[in-house]
Amino acid sequence: MTNNVIIVGAGIIGAACARALAVAGVEVTVIDRGTVAGGTSAACEGNLLISDKGPGHELVLAQYASTLWKHTVAELAEQLGDTFPSVEYDPKGGLVVATTVTGAGPLLSFAAGQRGAGVDAWTIDADEARRLEPDLGPAVEAAVYYPEDAQVQPTIATEALMASARLHGARVLENTPVLGPIHDSAGALVGVRIPSGELRAGRVLVAAGPWSGQVANLLGVYLPVRPRRGELLVTTRMRHRIFHKVYDADYVGAVGSDDGALQTSSVVESTASGTVLIGSSRQQVGFDSSLRVDALSEIAAKAIRLFPFLADVAVMRSYGGFRPFMPDHLPVIGEDPRMPGLWHATGHEGAGIGLSLATAVLIRDLMLGIIPPIDASPYSASRASLAPHLVDVA
Amino acid sequence: MGPRLFPFGVDPIRPEPTTPLTIILDGVPVAGVAGQSVAGVILAGGTLGFRRTSVHGTPRGVFCGIGICYDCLVEVNGRRDVRACQRRATEGDVVTTQHDALPPGGAAA
Amino acid sequence: MNASNIQVLVIGAGPAGLAAARAARARGASVTLLDSSDQLGGQFWRHLPPERPSAEERMLHHGWATFRELSETLEADDGCQIFRGAQVWAIERSPERVDGTAVGLPGAVHVVVGEPDGVGRQRLALRPNAIVLATGAHDRTLPFPGWDLPGVFTGGAAQALAKGERLAVGRRVVVAGAGPFLLPVAAALATTGATVLGVFEANRAAALVRGWLPNPWELVGAANKGTELAGYLAGHLRHRIPYRLGRAVVAAHGSDRVESVTIASVAADWAPIPGTEQRIEVDAVCVSHGFTPRLELAIAAGCALTADRFVKVDDGQGTSVSSVFAAGEITGIGGVDLALAEGRVAGHVAAGGTASDRELRQDRRRRRTFRGFAARLEAAHGIRSGWPGMLTDGTIVCRCEEVSFSALCGAAESTGSRSLRSLKLSTRVGLGICQGRVCGRTVEELLGRRLVGGLGDGVTADRRPIAAPIRLGELAADPVADVATSGVDEFDQRNSESTRGPT
Numbered sequence A: 001m002t003n004n005v006i007i008v009g010a011g012i013i014g015a016a017c018a019r020a021l022a023v024a025g026v027e028v029t030v031i032d033r034g035t036v037a038g039g040t041s042a043a044c045e046g047n048l049l050i051s052d053k054g055p056g057h058e059l060v061l062a063q064y065a066s067t068l069w070k071h072t073v074a075e076l077a078e079q080l081g082d083t084f085p086s087v088e089y090d091p092k093g094g095l096v097v098a099t100t101v102t103g104a105g106p107l108l109s110f111a112a113g114q115r116g117a118g119v120d121a122w123t124i125d126a127d128e129a130r131r132l133e134p135d136l137g138p139a140v141e142a143a144v145y146y147p148e149d150a151q152v153q154p155t156i157a158t159e160a161l162m163a164s165a166r167l168h169g170a171r172v173l174e175n176t177p178v179l180g181p182i183h184d185s186a187g188a189l190v191g192v193r194i195p196s197g198e199l200r201a202g203r204v205l206v207a208a209g210p211w212s213g214q215v216a217n218l219l220g221v222y223l224p225v226r227p228r229r230g231e232l233l234v235t236t237r238m239r240h241r242i243f244h245k246v247y248d249a250d251y252v253g254a255v256g257s258d259d260g261a262l263q264t265s266s267v268v269e270s271t272a273s274g275t276v277l278i279g280s281s282r283q284q285v286g287f288d289s290s291l292r293v294d295a296l297s298e299i300a301a302k303a304i305r306l307f308p309f310l311a312d313v314a315v316m317r318s319y320g321g322f323r324p325f326m327p328d329h330l331p332v333i334g335e336d337p338r339m340p341g342l343w344h345a346t347g348h349e350g351a352g353i354g355l356s357l358a359t360a361v362l363i364r365d366l367m368l369g370i371i372p373p374i375d376a377s378p379y380s381a382s383r384a385s386l387a388p389h390l391v392d393v394a
Numbered sequence B: 001m002g003p004r005l006f007p008f009g010v011d012p013i014r015p016e017p018t019t020p021l022t023i024i025l026d027g028v029p030v031a032g033v034a035g036q037s038v039a040g041v042i043l044a045g046g047t048l049g050f051r052r053t054s055v056h057g058t059p060r061g062v063f064c065g066i067g068i069c070y071d072c073l074v075e076v077n078g079r080r081d082v083r084a085c086q087r088r089a090t091e092g093d094v095v096t097t098q099h100d101a102l103p104p105g106g107a108a109a
Numbered sequence C: 001m002n003a004s005n006i007q008v009l010v011i012g013a014g015p016a017g018l019a020a021a022r023a024a025r026a027r028g029a030s031v032t033l034l035d036s037s038d039q040l041g042g043q044f045w046r047h048l049p050p051e052r053p054s055a056e057e058r059m060l061h062h063g064w065a066t067f068r069e070l071s072e073t074l075e076a077d078d079g080c081q082i083f084r085g086a087q088v089w090a091i092e093r094s095p096e097r098v099d100g101t102a103v104g105l106p107g108a109v110h111v112v113v114g115e116p117d118g119v120g121r122q123r124l125a126l127r128p129n130a131i132v133l134a135t136g137a138h139d140r141t142l143p144f145p146g147w148d149l150p151g152v153f154t155g156g157a158a159q160a161l162a163k164g165e166r167l168a169v170g171r172r173v174v175v176a177g178a179g180p181f182l183l184p185v186a187a188a189l190a191t192t193g194a195t196v197l198g199v200f201e202a203n204r205a206a207a208l209v210r211g212w213l214p215n216p217w218e219l220v221g222a223a224n225k226g227t228e229l230a231g232y233l234a235g236h237l238r239h240r241i242p243y244r245l246g247r248a249v250v251a252a253h254g255s256d257r258v259e260s261v262t263i264a265s266v267a268a269d270w271a272p273i274p275g276t277e278q279r280i281e282v283d284a285v286c287v288s289h290g291f292t293p294r295l296e297l298a299i300a301a302g303c304a305l306t307a308d309r310f311v312k313v314d315d316g317q318g319t320s321v322s323s324v325f326a327a328g329e330i331t332g333i334g335g336v337d338l339a340l341a342e343g344r345v346a347g348h349v350a351a352g353g354t355a356s357d358r359e360l361r362q363d364r365r366r367r368r369t370f371r372g373f374a375a376r377l378e379a380a381h382g383i384r385s386g387w388p389g390m391l392t393d394g395t396i397v398c399r400c401e402e403v404s405f406s407a408l409c410g411a412a413e414s415t416g417s418r419s420l421r422s423l424k425l426s427t428r429v430g431l432g433i434c435q436g437r438v439c440g441r442t443v444e445e446l447l448g449r450r451l452v453g454g455l456g457d458g459v460t461a462d463r464r465p466i467a468a469p470i471r472l473g474e475l476a477a478d479p480v481a482d483v484a485t486s487g488v489d490e491f492d493q494r495n496s497e498s499t500r501g502p503t
């Protein structure tokens, strides 16, 4: 098999994979119908979270990813130099607060389960929580501190990974949509059609975020990636008064849920520019990007419950994107058993920024035939939990 | 030198006498006229720069005058982020200039 | 639908909105007219507050009688409900077409009513049968070294403070930029007691002649405009204000406020010509290079735009979204008479009439005339491509986030990005509280010009789903759905002092 790959999608997943493969000497061509960092990776938050993941395969991937971020950020800074904007990596830690008595029990048992899986999760009392976050409101029924939670600026991280990939020889074609597959006589995928003609390679990796289902469809297979809309609020700049990532404990419930209806949970944190970012909603409304005031209202109300002083703070902007949702809540990483030459790195839902570096290592090792540092089979397209969803029912 | 209210005695539009009011800017009383904006009172009081920016700490004041640029933000009676050019001054308004330092290690663009 | 069952919501009470409200009422529709300001009149008829009655205020205005007639009639009309201090902060759109534009009437128009930037303002969610967008424009100022110093104003600021408060922004003032709007700005300053040291128009006589002369007879139709400009010019002569072509303010100087400016000759493309600099001591400088339409509500409603980025309208001022109409500066910069004519057509059609109705005959004709006039203004006074020649590395491009020209170029170069969204996020340009209103188009131009093939992500700086800041506490509160039962009317009366703000 030839040593070249086409990556469809120049979000953070495509960028991380392009970099890992290019560094390993693979000839990489990234194509995107828009631009680098023009999709979900520029319309999200940059949380690198451990705290929201219960024991299971996603947690394993996140734990592995968190071992990669620190030195990758240092490598990128060194390679790209001072003029490149900072990726704003900040291991600031997360504080999860149960604001209701009924929420306290589930939070504490969730944390206990996580500790069993090796997560640093410190149960602290309300006073300790207020020492970490002096402006917390009166409703603190239970609190858990997660020192491993960190963040990056996701757009800059995507640009930095892609810039580094380019320096290692990757080629990036923007404004280049995939139009269809090129198959060999045996039915293996050997390239894609693009507006200017054909692009051939030994492997095609789909990393098209929430549009991965569409791209897979164009290439001839069904993949159940669906968009799950999320909206966020950005406040005006203010004095620094929120020091960690602070979540309402109901965040944990919303992430794992299958419900398509509107759900919100409060995630509050300051950014490096002095604004406060408040997320977020989860809702399955297709690719409808229109503003939903009811969603914003709910997010606002929950944020005020955590930090009452926010009631007088002004929101200046909202934005949102589409999480690449998978029905069994795990990303798909690896070759598609149904079509030789077709690979996937997608379906990371609300954790694609954090999981990007780990995903890239798995893809690189699987493509190069090396045994990956963590077991890749739970994320395979042929895993049992995905099988019932691979039949196109729509 | 600087901004000033047109002395009403010489104004050809023949205004009726105005009603004075006073606001407190960073603890100092500033005299104005009923119906003026907070920005108008501050400007006529001789202060052009009444906010300090977050990155370079340089002074700012009124730029667009019509609520577009948000350069004139002040705190009025304890509420932040009020456009001084959009808010009418009322007697005794306590106006505080704003300066929001970036968080430690914050992005300096 | 019977016109009397139609509820028309008019957003913006400038010339276009007032005319629209009036025309919709004339057809029997019930009308809700709202504006974020506590006064009617918009930018053009900005006037003194009721606390400052003046016998001859009309001297400061053109068409003052028209304004008084429109506003007094609407205020006295029970079928027209007027909300002052009413900020539309969001419009929810109906489902999208594939091209991203909306199909039908938006979901709800979200408003907060109360003191400007207040806390605990009343929230309304309105669902009218038809909407007329008349949100106007604001002046556009290109960056130059020192433009962030206090004492540098837009022309609009000087105009607004002069008309609305009788305040001159300085004693020794220079007015510069481009366009006929510089003249009323200078006149307003001069009639408020300032000494205007000069008006500097960047375009040269040749451009002005090319723009004005191809169809001089059209000017006859635009008689009002002609008179107005003639009036300003006469005023200038009276006050002996020099009017210079082909010159620009290329820098403002001072430590914590402007103390002087550098004026230089500029080439036909506006690039400064080295060696022509001249320094003038001033205590204020007013700079405007044209106008930018306030498009955020139209975009939120899903309205399609024209290639030169105004709201696209048909003969009846209808936008691409059915039952949503647009009038005034958001459809093109053309001055007050065009705004009035478009407003009348929009209001009439929104209330169930058709564009070809007899009563609109005169308005259709005026609209044609003044649109021709507007096109020539743009040809004569439009921004030319050499203006970035004024920028130095350290010139602030984005005032809110203090992003310098070199920081912007550096990020574009080092990331190699062609995505406006990405470049905004990596430099913070346009991400501040004005949401790119001041720098958005400038940044698009600077980046688009530097990046081969232009920006590749189709993102524009005009999209602002949240059109004005809203406090989280207000956002968390439930809106009142029905104007009739909102109680805002009484609220408005009760708090008439505190709901007032001089937009």
Ligand SMILES: Cc1cc2nc3c(=O)[nH]c(=O)nc-3n(C[C@H](O)[C@H](O)[C@H](O)COP(=O)(O)OP(=O)(O)OC[C@H]3O[C@@H](n4cnc5c(N)ncnc54)[C@H](O)[C@@H]3O)c2cc1C
Pocket (backbone or CB within 6 Å): A008, A009, A010, A011, A012, A013, A014, A031, A032, A033, A034, A035, A036, A037, A038, A039, A040, A041, A042, A043, A044, A045, A046, A047, A048, A049, A176, A177, A178, A207, A208, A209, A210, A211, A212, A215, A228, A229, A230, A231, A232, A279, A280, A320, A321, A322, A323, A324, A345, A346, A347, A348, A349, A350, A351, A352, A353, A354, A355
């Ligand atoms: C509101 C919100 C908040 C979030 N918060 C976090 C968080 O805090 N932490 C975290 O880890 N994750 C978060 N996420 C999730 C994260 O953003 C995503 O998982 C991640 O960005 C996905 O990256 P991607 O590269 O797979 O997709 P994208 O960034 O969407 O990239 C896909 C690319 O594919 C391209 N493409 C699509 N179709 C085609 C085609 N036919 N041909 C060519 N190219 C095509 C697109 O143009 C796009 O550039 C959040 C998401 C949202 C919506």
Ligand SMILES: Cc1cc2nc3c(=O)[nH]c(=O)nc-3n(C[C@H](O)[C@H](O)[C@H](O)COP(=O)(O)OP(=O)(O)OC[C@H]3O[C@@H](n4cnc5c(N)ncnc54)[C@H](O)[C@@H]3O)c2cc1C
Pocket (backbone or CB within 6 Å): B066, C011, C012, C013, C014, C015, C016, C017, C034, C035, C036, C037, C041, C042, C043, C044, C045, C086, C087, C088, C089, C134, C135, C136, C137, C138, C139, C155, C156, C157, C159, C160, C181, C184, C185, C294, C297, C327, C328, C329, C330, C334, C335, C336, C339, C467, C468, C503
């Ligand atoms: C500061 C300024 C001064 C001007 N002076 C002159 C002049 O002297 N001579 C001249 O020929 N032209 C002048 N112009 C040009 C002027 O814009 C037009 O001639 C005319 O006023 C346009 O009328 P309009 O109705 O389209 O818009 P405008 O008069 O601008 O009215 C729009 C109204 O919509 C309101 N609005 C906008 N968004 C919202 C929202 N989200 N919620 C609620 N309300 C909203 C605004 O408060 C405003 O009152 C000036 C423009 C500006 C910006």
Ligand code: FES
Pocket (backbone or CB within 6 Å): B061, B062, B063, B064, B065, B066, B067, B068, B069, B070, B071, B072, B073, B083, B084, B085, B086
């Ligand atoms: S001066 Fe621009 S918003 Fe007040």
